[in-house]
Amino acid sequence: MDIAKTISDFIIDKFEIGDDPDFNNDVHLFNEGFVDSFGAVEIVAFVEDTFNIKITQKDITLYPMNTVNEIAAVVESKL
Amino acid sequence: MIRHYTSCVELLDRAAELYGGDIAFTDAEGEISYTELQHRAKALAAALIANAETGRTKPVMVYLPKSIRSIVTFMGSMYAASPYVPMDYNVPVARFAATAENLRPCAVVTDAAGKAKLEAAGLELTILVYDELTESGAEAQAVETTDLDPAYIMYTSGSTGTPKGVTISHRAVLDYTKWLVDTFDITRGSVLGMQSAFHFDNSVFDMYLSLYLGCRTVIIPEQLFMYPEMLFDYLNEQKISVIFWVPTVMISAANSGVLEKVKSEHLKLILFAGEVMPIRQLNMWRAAYPDCTFVNMYGPTEATDIVLYYIVDREYAAGETLPIGIPCANMKAIILNENNELCAPGEQGELCIGGSGIAMGYWNAPEITERAFIRNPLNNKYRDRIYRTGDLVYEAEDGNIIFLGRADSQIKLRGNRIELGDIEAAAAAMDNIKSCCAMFDHAKEEIYLFLETDASIVPRKFNMELKKLIPAYMAPQKIITMPAFPHTPSGKIDRQGLKKQFMED
Numbered sequence: 001m002d003i004a005k006t007i008s009d010f011i012i013d014k015f016e017i018g019d020d021p022d023f024n025n026d027v028h029l030f031n032e033g034f035v036d037s038f039g040a041v042e043i044v045a046f047v048e049d050t051f052n053i054k055i056t057q058k059d060i061t062l063y064p065m066n067t068v069n070e071i072a073a074v075v076e077s078k079l
Numbered sequence: 080m081i082r083h084y085t086s087c088v089e090l091l092d093r094a095a096e097l098y099g100g101d102i103a104f105t106d107a108e109g110e111i112s113y114t115e116l117q118h119r120a121k122a123l124a125a126a127l128i129a130n131a132e133t134g135r136t137k138p139v140m141v142y143l144p145k146s147i148r149s150i151v152t153f154m155g156s157m158y159a160a161s162p163y164v165p166m167d168y169n170v171p172v173a174r175f176a177a178t179a180e181n182l183r184p185c186a187v188v189t190d191a192a193g194k195a196k197l198e199a200a201g202l203e204l205t206i207l208v209y210d211e212l213t214e215s216g217a218e219a220q221a222v223e224t225t226d227l228d229p230a231y232i233m234y235t236s237g238s239t240g241t242p243k244g245v246t247i248s249h250r251a252v253l254d255y256t257k258w259l260v261d262t263f264d265i266t267r268g269s270v271l272g273m274q275s276a277f278h279f280d281n282s283v284f285d286m287y288l289s290l291y292l293g294c295r296t297v298i299i300p301e302q303l304f305m306y307p308e309m310l311f312d313y314l315n316e317q318k319i320s321v322i323f324w325v326p327t328v329m330i331s332a333a334n335s336g337v338l339e340k341v342k343s344e345h346l347k348l349i350l351f352a353g354e355v356m357p358i359r360q361l362n363m364w365r366a367a368y369p370d371c372t373f374v375n376m377y378g379p380t381e382a383t384d385i386v387l388y389y390i391v392d393r394e395y396a397a398g399e400t401l402p403i404g405i406p407c408a409n410m411k412a413i414i415l416n417e418n419n420e421l422c423a424p425g426e427q428g429e430l431c432i433g434g435s436g437i438a439m440g441y442w443n444a445p446e447i448t449e450r451a452f453i454r455n456p457l458n459n460k461y462r463d464r465i466y467r468t469g470d471l472v473y474e475a476e477d478g479n480i481i482f483l484g485r486a487d488s489q490i491k492l493r494g495n496r497i498e499l500g501d502i503e504a505a506a507a508a509m510d511n512i513k514s515c516c517a518m519f520d521h522a523k524e525e526i527y528l529f530l531e532t533d534a535s536i537v538p539r540k541f542n543m544e545l546k547k548l549i550p551a552y553m554a555p556q557k558i559i560t561m562p563a564f565p566h567t568p569s570g571k572i573d574r575q576g577l578k579k580q581f582m583e584d
Contacts, residue, residue, distance in 0.1 A: 031551050040305035057309040061107040061300040
């Protein structure tokens with residue numbers, strides 16, 4: 001399973017990004033306005049359910065989770 | 080106990096003497112004791128003195144993520160007698176350059192990534208890397224300063240697009256901190272949960288209270304504020320008892336439902352400042368924490384954080400306004416009408432403030448300093464400087480001051496102070512823009528940017544370009560383009576017309 005693709009498909013659908021050419025797996029989701037700050041919780045809930053993992057407070061504070069690839073890296077480290 | 084401190088680093092020297100091995104600060108990476116903080120700061124001061132021309136007129140820009148390293152650098156700069164300048168780590172390079180041009184710093188202290196970013200932009204500055212500065216370990220002797228020398232310079236949004244460097248003396252910080260200690264129930268055993276970034280004045284609260292009292296400050300990792308439940312778990316884990324947050328953060332915590340879900344067991348004192356606190360969310364907090372003291376505070380960066388405070392002493396109903404209260408011990412507030420006369424109670428006027436917390440002025444900007452910091456027109460007997468806040472207020476019957484709004488186009492959005500002219504200056508610099516105007520919809524809390532242009536503009540793309548010039552929090556929520564602006568009979572842009580057509584309030 002392509003972790004990054006699963007996450008990016010969810011984000012594109014959930015936050016109505018469509019085929020925006022500026023969206024990619026390395027773009028800062030929050031600073032560039034693709035996802036609002038409340039969306040962060042939804043993304044974490046999605047990856048926890050989908051990959052059956054637990055994202056902890058340590059993950060959030062120690063690793064950046066601002067791009068699709070950064071989120072995918074945290075997920076991968078837990079599988 | 081009477082002690083006459085003349086410098087902010089004397090607070091650290093005394094804390095190292097009295098509380099030595101106690102933990103002073105905690106961040107995501109670890110923690111530091113008072114002794115270690117003093118040692119590292121003095122080592123950094125020695126390296127600064129060796130590598131740059133330090134001194135009271137030679138500021139040090141601190142371009143580091145929100146962490147203990149920032150505090151070490153602030154203290155190190157002051158040991159070398161240089162005022163420190165906390166920079167937003169996410170600031171666009173163009174804005175960093177504009178700030179450096181006004182500031183003329185003796186050095187920038189940053190990390191490897193920050194150095195690469197600044198060098199790639201071709202900035203000709205003395206750029207020093209933090210890790211290399213603290214390596215040697217040889218301590219500097221503190222260079223003597225007086226309490227009237229600048230301790231730090233904080234940049235705020237300026238109406239013409241040039242950031243203004245608010246310059247704060249050691250005396251202002253020392254008096255403010257002493258007032259906090261005398262007024263609130265904060266002791267050596269308290270644990271402070273710091274929300275503010277260092278380039279905002281609210282960070283002065285946590286940092287200097289720790290140095291003054293020996294209480295620990297937890298630098299809360301910024302990302303945690305996006306995850307309310309984890310944030311509250313963290314408050315519990317760290318045993319945080321005092322929080323001083325901007326209302327935006329408190330509002331989103333209340334709206335997320337976390338207040339009912341996770342009880343933060345140690346909280347005792349909850350303070351907020353930076354924007355208006357809505358009654359609905361305040362009441363949600365008060366219901367969740369009935370035994371806590373809540374304090375509404377008010378103050379511009381030009382007054383070292385706080386000038387007025389109001390301890391919430393009764394229930395407020397929706398529609399009521401929470402007062403901003405009465406002045407701190409070292410400060411005074413006067414309300415002047417358009418003719419520079421004192422307003423009677425109940426009469427609306429501009430809030431002007433004076434006292435030892437008032438800034439020395441704007442760095443390298445005598446003209447705007449003279450406009451904002453004036454001689455008290457009610458006092459012709461002695462030199463009495465006051466700062467015109469531009470905030471409209473009135474004094475209620477009980478003596479508390481009530482905030483009404485701004486007299487100009489400055490706004491507060493999610494706790495950030497923004498001059499709409501700053502956004503206009505950035506937008507006007509873009510290609511194909513004939514004219515522009517920025518306005519704030521108070522009802523929806525959104526910035527509207529109107530562009531007069533013949534080009535077809537994709538709002539999000541335009542914003543990405545804009546964010547190379549201005550911080551992301553200033554970027555407009557709505558961008559509306561038109562080939563020609565409506566004009567008033569006098570030939571100005573018809574702002575009221577645009578407002579009526581496109582905005583709610």
